[in-house]
Amino acid sequence: MDTTPARRRRKRPVPGADPGRAPELLVLVCSVAAAAAAVAQPLVLGRALDLLLYDGSAGPWLAASVVLLVGEVLLDGLTALLTGRCTAGWTASIRSHALTGLLRAVPEATRPYSAGDVATRLTLNASDAGGAPAARAALAASLITPAGALVALAFVDVWVAGCVLAGLPALALVLRVFARDTGASVRAYQRVQSDIAGRLLEALEGVETIAAAGTADRERERVLRPLARLGALGERMWALHGRALATGGVLVPLLTLAATAVGGLRLGAGALSVGELLAVCRYAQLAAGFGSAATLLGGLVRGRTARERTTTLERLPALPHGDRTLPPGGPGVLALRGVRVLREGTEVLRADDVVVPGGATAAVVGRSGAGKSVLAAVAGRLIDPDEGEVLLDGAPLRSLTRASLRTEVGFAFARPVLGDGTVAEAVAAGVRPATEHRVREAVRVAGADAFVRRLPRTYDTPLADVPLSGGEYQRLGLARAFAHAGRLLVMDDATSSLDTATEHAVDRAVRHALEGTTRLVVAHRPSVAARADLVIWLEDGRVRAVGPHRRLWERAAYRAVFATGTDPGATGADPVAGEAEAGPAGVRATSLHGEVRS
Numbered sequence: 001m002d003t004t005p006a007r008r009r010r011k012r013p014v015p016g017a018d019p020g021r022a023p024e025l026l027v028l029v030c031s032v033a034a035a036a037a038a039v040a041q042p043l044v045l046g047r048a049l050d051l052l053l054y055d056g057s058a059g060p061w062l063a064a065s066v067v068l069l070v071g072e073v074l075l076d077g078l079t080a081l082l083t084g085r086c087t088a089g090w091t092a093s094i095r096s097h098a099l100t101g102l103l104r105a106v107p108e109a110t111r112p113y114s115a116g117d118v119a120t121r122l123t124l125n126a127s128d129a130g131g132a133p134a135a136r137a138a139l140a141a142s143l144i145t146p147a148g149a150l151v152a153l154a155f156v157d158v159w160v161a162g163c164v165l166a167g168l169p170a171l172a173l174v175l176r177v178f179a180r181d182t183g184a185s186v187r188a189y190q191r192v193q194s195d196i197a198g199r200l201l202e203a204l205e206g207v208e209t210i211a212a213a214g215t216a217d218r219e220r221e222r223v224l225r226p227l228a229r230l231g232a233l234g235e236r237m238w239a240l241h242g243r244a245l246a247t248g249g250v251l252v253p254l255l256t257l258a259a260t261a262v263g264g265l266r267l268g269a270g271a272l273s274v275g276e277l278l279a280v281c282r283y284a285q286l287a288a289g290f291g292s293a294a295t296l297l298g299g300l301v302r303g304r305t306a307r308e309r310t311t312t313l314e315r316l317p318a319l320p321h322g323d324r325t326l327p328p329g330g331p332g333v334l335a336l337r338g339v340r341v342l343r344e345g346t347e348v349l350r351a352d353d354v355v356v357p358g359g360a361t362a363a364v365v366g367r368s369g370a371g372k373s374v375l376a377a378v379a380g381r382l383i384d385p386d387e388g389e390v391l392l393d394g395a396p397l398r399s400l401t402r403a404s405l406r407t408e409v410g411f412a413f414a415r416p417v418l419g420d421g422t423v424a425e426a427v428a429a430g431v432r433p434a435t436e437h438r439v440r441e442a443v444r445v446a447g448a449d450a451f452v453r454r455l456p457r458t459y460d461t462p463l464a465d466v467p468l469s470g471g472e473y474q475r476l477g478l479a480r481a482f483a484h485a486g487r488l489l490v491m492d493d494a495t496s497s498l499d500t501a502t503e504h505a506v507d508r509a510v511r512h513a514l515e516g517t518t519r520l521v522v523a524h525r526p527s528v529a530a531r532a533d534l535v536i537w538l539e540d541g542r543v544r545a546v547g548p549h550r551r552l553w554e555r556a557a558y559r560a561v562f563a564t565g566t567d568p569g570a571t572g573a574d575p576v577a578g579e580a581e582a583g584p585a586g587v588r589a590t591s592l593h594g595e596v597r598s
Contacts, residue, residue: 031141091130116198132303259284331358416477
């Protein structure tokens with residue numbers, strides 16, 4: 001027998017899941033019920049007044065009027081509560097889907113969106129978009145009230161109904177113009193908001209540079225420069241809103257006055273009773289309520305334009321994955337066959353028949369802008385080439401499942417993102433969380449064990465509680481990559497914040513700890529290239545040559561890449577340069593033959 005309390009057995013909503021139409025329908029039902037009570041109340045109250053005036057027996061009708069009034073108040077309160085829950089649920093869902101789309105997107109596809117733009121879309125825009133479903137339900141109910149009032153007015157007196165109906169097209173025209181003009185203004189307003197947020201985040205990231213250069217006033221002017229445009233757009237939106245309300249504020253009293261005048265004439269002619277005149281006046285006010293829909297319509301327009309902006313993040317192109325997995329124990333041979341990468345129609349990478357033997361270390365060198373990071377991204381399938389294919393142990397990376405790809409191919413970056421949590425949790429995080437033993441071994445290999453043990457709670461110290469230097473943060477990023485190393489590890493400038501001695505020590509430790517893992521290392525120092533088993537030399541986006549560092553060093557153009565006149569691997573200045581020939585057998589053969597391909 002299940003003795004678990006019902007509240008524990010209840011299925012909890014999944015964070016970020018679509019709330020569906022149910023919350024919106026509940027808002028609509030409550031709003032319509034409140035509208036029905038508002039429409040019925042004048043008729044019942046008028047009947048009660050007539051009975052009081054003529055025979056004094058209005059008890060049931062008066063009670064019914066009170067019940068309708070109380071019910072309307074309660075339903076309005078319930079509608080407000082459900083509106084808040086509906087808005088909160090949809091806002092959370094929209095943010096979750098937009099963030100998921102952003103994080104799953106091809107990195108290249110996210111470049112047009114600045115950090116400030118993304119932050120605006122995920123906060124302000126998501127909040128406005130989350131309010132759209134409830135606003136849509138409220139708008140529908142707000143139109144039901146005047147429509148019902150018009151029907152009831154026709155039931156009471158068709159002449160007064162005709163008088164009110166004649167003025168409604170003017171109100172409808174006001175709403176149409178308001179919706180059209182507001183939509184364009186809201187889109188422009190939201191774009192300027194994103195621009196200001198982007199400028200502000202750029203200033204925060206470079207606050208040290210700004211302080212050192214003494215350019216705070218100039219930066220402040222740059223950040224706030226779009227504020228005038230934002231103010232003008234804001235004034236236009238409020239002007240449109242105010243114009244709609246003002247026009248409605250004039251038309252509604254005129255319609256009410258006209259209906260009252262006609263009703264008074266009908267009362268004098270004996271066609272209406274006093275109670276019916278009371279109902280007619282109230283229904284005329286409710287029927288003219290089409291004009292009050294401007295506020296709800298403005299919220300709906302803002303929500304829809306904001307939804308367009310969040311949907312853009314959801315629909316960013318993501319990498320498709322196959323259904324293939326790599327068999328265990330593969331050597332990790334990396335091959336780039338006929339690879340071409342284009343950006344805005346310009347070829348930024350060309351790599352034909354580049355092969356990195358299994359277990360080898362390949363250094364990718366070239367001047368700034370030569371395409372090193374593009375090659376690294378293609379090799380680890382952060383992006384797909386426009387032509388050609390990348391293979392790992394003979395299997396196209398496109399054909400692998402996402403789990404298999406991210407298990408077998410790891411990355412280490414110059415500026416790793418570790419998130420929050422503890423040191424151990426940050427290093428262990430991955431497609432398959434690393435064990436405690438593997439985490440500690442990876443931290444040791446990355447040269448981070450010494451400073452981690454000095455932290456207040458060592459491996460259980462929350463990252464947010466301790467200020468880490470750039471080198472320490474980078475070493476933790478390396479540790480995460482090492483903890484999840486499969487058969488290929490791509491290191492894109494991942495040791496740039498380490499001093500030379502630490503970099504040498506880490507490299508020696510990695511060679512022993514990750515033996516059998518193929519490494520592709522974006523290198524800027526000749527010492528890194530000298531320790532590699534082979535070098536991939538890029539120039540203007542093309543692979544100019546592949547071969548051992550010592551052979552390539554004979555070329556003046558290759559030496560110019562490093563802007564130095566001596567070869568540290570040849571002079572002995574590099575204490576581990578001699579290890580360049582101590583790679584796997586396949587690489588040793590390549591080095592011994594001194595192959596250099598142009």
